[in-house]
Amino acid sequence: MAHDLATPQMVHEKMMESNGILAGKKGIIFGVANDHSLAWYCAKALNSAGAQLAFTYQAEALERRVKPLAESLGADFVEQCDLSQDTQIENTFAKLKNHWNNLDFVVHAVAFANKQDLEGHFVDTSREGFALALDVSAYTLTAIAKQAYPLMQASGGSIVTLSYYGAEKVIPNYNVMGVAKAALEASVRYLAADLGQHNVRVNAISAGPVRTLAAMGISGFREMLKYVEQRAPLKRNVQAEEVGKTTLYLASDLSSGITGETIHVDCGYSIMGM
Numbered sequence: 001m002a003h004d005l006a007t008p009q010m011v012h013e014k015m016m017e018s019n020g021i022l023a024g025k026k027g028i029i030f031g032v033a034n035d036h037s038l039a040w041y042c043a044k045a046l047n048s049a050g051a052q053l054a055f056t057y058q059a060e061a062l063e064r065r066v067k068p069l070a071e072s073l074g075a076d077f078v079e080q081c082d083l084s085q086d087t088q089i090e091n092t093f094a095k096l097k098n099h100w101n102n103l104d105f106v107v108h109a110v111a112f113a114n115k116q117d118l119e120g121h122f123v124d125t126s127r128e129g130f131a132l133a134l135d136v137s138a139y140t141l142t143a144i145a146k147q148a149y150p151l152m153q154a155s156g157g158s159i160v161t162l163s164y165y166g167a168e169k170v171i172p173n174y175n176v177m178g179v180a181k182a183a184l185e186a187s188v189r190y191l192a193a194d195l196g197q198h199n200v201r202v203n204a205i206s207a208g209p210v211r212t213l214a215a216m217g218i219s220g221f222r223e224m225l226k227y228v229e230q231r232a233p234l235k236r237n238v239q240a241e242e243v244g245k246t247t248l249y250l251a252s253d254l255s256s257g258i259t260g261e262t263i264h265v266d267c268g269y270s271i272m273g274m
């Protein structure tokens with residue numbers, strides 16, 4: 001055994017354990033739907049660095065998926081929170097204050113648009129579809145930030161959200177979600193400007209496409225993965241773990257000088273012009 005080489009998994013666990021860069025830190029994760037969710041990969045990375053985590057899920061039907069995942073990381077705060085309702089957001093943070101008293105970080109990994117608005121032409125987006133996509137996918141970050149920053153202490157806090165390249169450039173079929181992600185990235189900058197005086201940082205990760213529930217059923221997704229793999233400087237697609245690791249960096253003191261930023265975690269895809 002003494003001569004056995006450590007597997008990458010062992011090296012990773014050892015490093016995270018001895019680092020413990022989030023030891024004693026507490027954070028809440030919005031957006032776990034199942035064990036493929038980017039939010040879940042963020043949770044695993046944060047947990048492995050010693051953080052204590054709280055989780056919410058949108059609807060009753062998700063409880064039986066999210067509860068066991070949360071509990072597997074030792075979480076004892078798992079609550080339903082429909083982010084389209086201000087009262088539920090207020091309620092969640094009131095309970096969280098009661099539970100922990102303070103908070104160090106938030107992960108927002110939430111988006112929704114009607115299926116029919118993620119195909120065909122953007123020009124056909126309805127007023128209702130536009131409002132829904134922007135409400136759920138962009139406004140919720142501000143609603144959460146408003147409740148979260150008073151719980152963050154003088155030592156500061158970090159809010160991390162997930163975005164996508166469709167915010168910057170036209171991606172076929174991404175349509176209203178692209179507009180919502182543009183609003184989300186702009187919200188990150190305005191929130192960062194407001195909350196900097198409270199030592200609260202706000203940043204986004206622009207993740208390359210990953211096979212998740214949110215990406216399934218999107219026609220041509222497999223072709224998108226192929227396309228990215230061929231063109232990205234790293235000649236592969238991003239792994240969910242890599243999004244998790246960047247979330248860990250943004251939640252931790254390693255990124256203490258960074259706020260209002262969108263970091264691309266996309267194997268370099270977005271730097272290419274041709």
Ligand code: 0WE
Pocket residue numbers: 111112113114115118163164171172173174175177209210213214215218
């Ligand atoms: O942000 C996303 C997807 C967000 C999303 C996904 C769905 C699918 C099911 C929002 N709303 C819904 N509504 C549903 O009914 N991504 C970055 C993944 C994604 O989605 C795409 C993509 C990529 C990449 C849609 C079209 C084209 C590319």
